[in-house]
Amino acid sequence: EVQLVESGGGLVKPGGSLRLSCAASGFTFSSYSMNWVRQAPGKGLEWVSSISSSSSYIYYADSVKGRFTISRDNAKNSLYLQMNSLRAEDTAVYYCARVRIAVAARGAFDIWGQGTMVTVSS
């Protein structure tokens, strides 16, 4: 079964750091670009960051640029999001999502994880 499972969410104080992980299974992880998408409580979806299959292409939303770092370990079938200098407005459910076409740098997101909640509060 094709599956993505996020972990690493929790409660953190403003200015703190957190590292999210996304474990992939059921497909050739190293062939697919991956993304992080977040959703604040009661709000809409917001794209956060993307990384190509070989990590050659990396993009960030302006709202997280300079604070968040996306990375991947294809040997471990895992995607990561290092989040530093966290703010209250970063509070959200964070989803990892797979780009639909293998090898494509970008595209529609066809597989989503269940999400992990990040709460930034003092």
Add this chain to the structure above:
Amino acid sequence: QSALTQPASVSGSPGQSITISCTGTSSDVGGYNYVSWYQQHPGKAPKLMIYDVSNRPSGVSNRFSGSKSGNTASLTISGLQAEDEADYYCSSYTSSSTVFGTGTKVTVL
């Protein structure tokens, strides 16, 4: 990276057809044939319903269809069913990112 504009809510009776609009600019919706639509039920992860403007992934009902004209994309749900009640989001490429719509709550009356 401003969000694409969608109506906050759309409603219809069972069996009817509804259309959700998604308005962007020439830098996103109008500039690329890479508009996608996602369905999200409460407490669940989003589900891809339409990709590349008008294509349905395997397993998605043919009651869902997509189109685009200029800077506006549309999702039509025909033969509305109770299970279609959910939030719907469009998304589009931009030059270096992906942008989502503001979201539309679909209510089946």
